[in-house]
Amino acid sequence: MESYEIVIVGAGPAGLKCAEVLAEAGKEVLVLEKNEVIGPKVCAGCLTAKDFTLGISKNIGKSFKEIFVHTPHRTTIMETGETIITTTDRKELGQLMLKQAKRAGAVIKTKIKVSEIKKDSIIANNKEIRFKYLIGADGSSSMVRRSLGLKTKEIDIAIQYIIPKVYKRLELFFDADLFASGFAWILPNKKFTSIGACVDPRYLNAKDLRVNFNKWLKKKKIDVSKARFEAAPINYNYEGYKFKNKYLIGDAAGFASGLTGEGIYFAILSGKEVAEQIINKKYKPKGIEKILRIKSHHEALLKLFEFSKPLSAIEHETLAILLKSKLIDKEVVDIFG
Ligand SMILES: Cc1cc2nc3c(=O)[nH]c(=O)nc-3n(C[C@H](O)[C@H](O)[C@H](O)COP(=O)(O)OP(=O)(O)OC[C@H]3O[C@@H](n4cnc5c(N)ncnc54)[C@H](O)[C@@H]3O)c2cc1C
Numbered sequence: 001m002e003s004y005e006i007v008i009v010g011a012g013p014a015g016l017k018c019a020e021v022l023a024e025a026g027k028e029v030l031v032l033e034k035n036e037v038i039g040p041k042v043c044a045g046c047l048t049a050k051d052f053t054l055g056i057s058k059n060i061g062k063s064f065k066e067i068f069v070h071t072p073h074r075t076t077i078m079e080t081g082e083t084i085i086t087t088t089d090r091k092e093l094g095q096l097m098l099k100q101a102k103r104a105g106a107v108i109k110t111k112i113k114v115s116e117i118k119k120d121s122i123i124a125n126n127k128e129i130r131f132k133y134l135i136g137a138d139g140s141s142s143m144v145r146r147s148l149g150l151k152t153k154e155i156d157i158a159i160q161y162i163i164p165k166v167y168k169r170l171e172l173f174f175d176a177d178l179f180a181s182g183f184a185w186i187l188p189n190k191k192f193t194s195i196g197a198c199v200d201p202r203y204l205n206a207k208d209l210r211v212n213f214n215k216w217l218k219k220k221k222i223d224v225s226k227a228r229f230e231a232a233p234i235n236y237n238y239e240g241y242k243f244k245n246k247y248l249i250g251d252a253a254g255f256a257s258g259l260t261g262e263g264i265y266f267a268i269l270s271g272k273e274v275a276e277q278i279i280n281k282k283y284k285p286k287g288i289e290k291i292l293r294i295k296s297h298h299e300a301l302l303k304l305f306e307f308s309k310p311l312s313a314i315e316h317e318t319l320a321i322l323l324k325s326k327l328i329d330k331e332v333v334d335i336f337g
Contacts, residue, residue, distance in 0.1 A: 003130040004030040004107075006278065007122060008137050009114045009144050011038045013264050014250025015137030016097035017054070018271035019106035025279045029106045032124050034113035039094020041139075042232035044160060044187045044194040047086045047264060054268045060096060061088035062190045068171040071316045085170060087189045093264075114138070117147035120245070133278055134246045137271065140235035142252035152254070154237035156182070156261050157206050159213060160196025161227035167193040174316035178212040180204035181305035182261075195222060198234070198261040203305055206231075234261050238295065241288065247274045255291050259298035266291050 006022055008015045011033035022029045045061065052058050063086045067078040078084065102108060116123035121130045136144025140155065166188050173184040182199030197213045204212070217224060234251065236258035241248045249255070250267030257263070273287040 001121070001128050001130050004028055005131070006030070006133045006135065007032065007129060007131040008135040009122070010136070010138035010142075010250075010252070011035075011094070011098065011108060011110070012041065012137060012139055012250060012267060013093065013097060014252070014267035014271040015135070016094070016101045016108075016271070017268045018135055018137060018249055018275045019108070020055075020097070020101040020104045021272050021275035022278060023101065023104035023106040025275075026105075027279065030129070031101070031106055031108040032112040032114055032122075032129075033108065033110045036111050037091070038098045038108070038110060039091035041090045041094070042158070042160070042230040043090050043264070044158075044185065044196060045088040045090050045093065045189060045264075046187060046262070047088055048084065048262075049082075051086075051265050051268065054265070054272065055100065056093070056268070057096065058086070060092060061086040062188060064170040066170070068169050070171065070173045070175075072175055072177075072313075073317055085187075087170070087187050087194075089189055089191070114143065117144055117246075132245065135274060136246065136248045136252040137250055137267075138252050140233045140251040140256075142235070142248065144246070145248055145252050148243050148246065148248070150239045152235050152237050154235075154254070154258060155201065156198050156234040156236060156256075156258060157201050157209060157231065158196060158198040158234055158261050159206075159210065159229070159231040160194045161217075161224045161229055163193045163195055163222075163224065163227045164191075165193060166191065167195075173216070175216075176309050176313040176316065178216055179209070180309070181259075181302055182209075184213065184216060195224070195227075200258060200302065200305075234263055236295070236299075238292065241270065241274065242277075247278075249274050255295070257295060257298045259302045266295075 005028040008031045011031050019029050019031045063083040069076045112124045114122050114124045121128050171186040180203035184197040187194045234256045235254045236256045238254040241253045249270040255266040255270050269287045273285045276283045
């Protein structure tokens with residue numbers, strides 16, 4: 001039977017960062033990815049300054065120093081004089097992270113789907129592979145998470161059209177009547193634009209989101225006839241990440257934000273943190289504490305929607321007014337970043 005000290009399921013940002021850090025420390029690590037090509041993923045690909053503290057090159061995408069924030073009553077331009085958001089093509093990001101993990105010495109195998117998890121081994125493409133540590137980096141529908149008996153109760157649903165045209169402005173749209181606790185976006189990339197919306201289905205179900213989103217597209221005269229439609233869940237239901245010799249990272253652990261749907265930073269940071277813990281048993285996971293702190297702030301804001309829709313609408317308008325004052329620019333950038 002094949003045997004590796006560490007087996008990672010999934011070669012998304014979480015799995016690849018974890019593999020890179022482990023391999024750099026001389027650990028024997030195998031990453032199994034079900035897809036043939038590493039990188040492509042239903043995602044708008046927005047990165048913020050904090051992503052670039054984790055080894056991602058600043059040249060990876062298209063940078064924006066301004067965000068146009070719209071509410072039903074006003075439009076505010078959010079600007080700090082520096083790049084606020086960089087949009088990236090997930091294939092490009094995946095290929096960059098793959099190169100970094102391979103260079104560090106990780107073994108990465110594609111077209112291998114993990115189908116069963118046992119105590120000290122997994123079954124993948126009908127073969128059994130033994131491990132000392134198993135890391136579930138297999139995204140929002142994680143089978144490693146399911147194998148640990150964890151349910152996923154809190155998700156966002158995110159939908160987007162990929163339009164083969166590069167829009168000029170990066171824009172966010174808050175409208176409690178159309179998108180409830182969520183928001184819609186226009187996010188131009190280098191070669192295409194993602195136009196999408198994201199919401200917690202407890203406040204607006206997937207069918208109604210699609211209906212409202214189409215209504216909004218029509219009102220804005222956005223032509224999606226040549227666009228590709230995509231949809232995927234984002235798991236933000238955190239129930240722990242360490243389970244004896246098994247770990248969960250990224251979306252598999254529910255580390256994404258329920259408020260903004262952001263997950264790339266949390267995936268990369270949690271991948272790094274779990275790797276450091278395996279390398280050094282005394283390592284203090286300050287990064288995991290940071291993720292949980294940000295998540296708890298975001299989810300407290302999301303909770304406002306539980307109390308009332310009008311309250312959320314007021315929250316959106318207040319946000320726009322505060323942005324205009326520029327007094328709290330940094331804090332607001334931190335919410336969205
Ligand atoms: C429409 C949309 C827009 C988004 N926009 C943004 C954004 O702008 N910015 C942001 O930060 N986040 C965004 N997100 C969230 C972001 O995509 C995720 O949080 C992020 O990709 C999580 O990374 P991950 O490595 O945990 O999981 P993933 O990127 O999902 O990677 C998991 C990997 O595991 C593989 N896998 C799954 N099951 C198996 C198996 N059984 N065997 C082998 N391999 C397996 C998958 O093929 C995949 O490659 C968006 C999400 C959606 C749906």
